[in-house]
Amino acid sequence: MSVPFSVLDLAPVVSGSTSAQALRNTLDLARHTERLGFHRYWLAEHHAMPGIASSATAVLIGQVAAATTRLRVGSGGIMLPNHAPMVVAEQFGTLEALYPGRIDLGLGRAPGTDQATARALRRSPDALSVDDFPEQVVELREYFGAESKVTPAAGNEPPVWLLGSSGYSAQLAAYLGLPFAFAHHFSSENTLPALSLYRESFRPSAVLERPYSMIAVSVTAADTDERARELAAPQALSFLRLRQGTPGPLPSPEETASHPYTPLEREIIQSRLDGQVMGGPETVRRQMDALLERTAVDEVMVTTSVYEHADRLRSYDLLAGLYGLENTDAPQDGASRNGVSQAESPSLTHG
Secondary structure (H helix, E strand, O other): OOOOOOEOOOEEOEEEOHHHHHHHHHHHHHHHHHHHOOOOOEOOOOOOOOOOOOOOOHHHHHHHHHHHOOOOEEEEEEEEEHHOOHHHHHHHHHHHHHHHOOOEEEOOOOOOOOOOHHHHHEEEEHHHOOOOHHHHHHHHHHOOOOOOOOOOOOOOOOEEEEEEEOOOHHHHHHOOOEEEOOOOOHHHHHHHHHHHHHHOOOOOOOOOOOOEEEEEEEEOOOHHHHHHHEEEEEEEEHHHHOOOOOOOOOHHHHHHHOOOOOOHHHHHHHHHHHHOOOEOOHHHOOOOOHHHHOOOOEEEEEOOOOOHHHHHHHHHHHHHHHHOOOOOOOOOHHHHHHHOOOOOOOOOOOO
């Protein structure tokens, strides 16, 4: 099965390093994956997390777009409850005006942080509810309309995606006729139900005539299965600490090995690793092919968080080699390579 491969980057800050270095690594990875032939490069919004440097998501998207020439660059996603929709429209209208046809606006309904930080972002406890997410999406898109007085949003709408880890956003994306991206990397048990709900409920729109789905997958590829397990271990420990309410930088291999795991913690970590694609080239190809067959998605977005930047680059190298990704001078839309015309494609509408 041949589908486009894309990148989801959280700009990981590793133990003993800095957020500045993490941001430099993001620009390097973006240029690297563009050369390899990856299709999109999305940045994730999280706040008050010592291990994630992509909090100023729109700013970083602009930097990545400026550092590349072909990649579609976007948000995976902007957590809309944190922001006034008009501000998001201004930011992404600016990006679309500067980099026409290369910007994506992925939207999520969770705050992506704790409630205190969410209040600091919006400065109003009344704006913290996710229940008004559908109305926020509609309001946001209206600012991009030709009759809008919001400059430079008016006439510069990038393709809008809805993101989710449950059935809620799947249903909303289907109702609005928008492309849908599912967070398989941290909610793998909900992947198939959400995708089924999206496809069964889908209503054609001016954006899409038929459903277009993507999953975000955690992938750690190395030269051997054993090496891949070693590289993936710090990320699993980081996830455990996040669940325990003690988030921090991505731990080093030494910190990971010396952690005094309880039986319950080992169970949580193993469950986390079971949802990943991880191993040497043959193992990664087998696991990825099986996942693509189960989900029948139109596109895959790969996120890789390992301690050493060189190992991260190598993981994307191996994946690109396994699937024969090729760089081209002109932008290519993944949807059109899968039988969707440009008029239907979420990447080319408005572009």
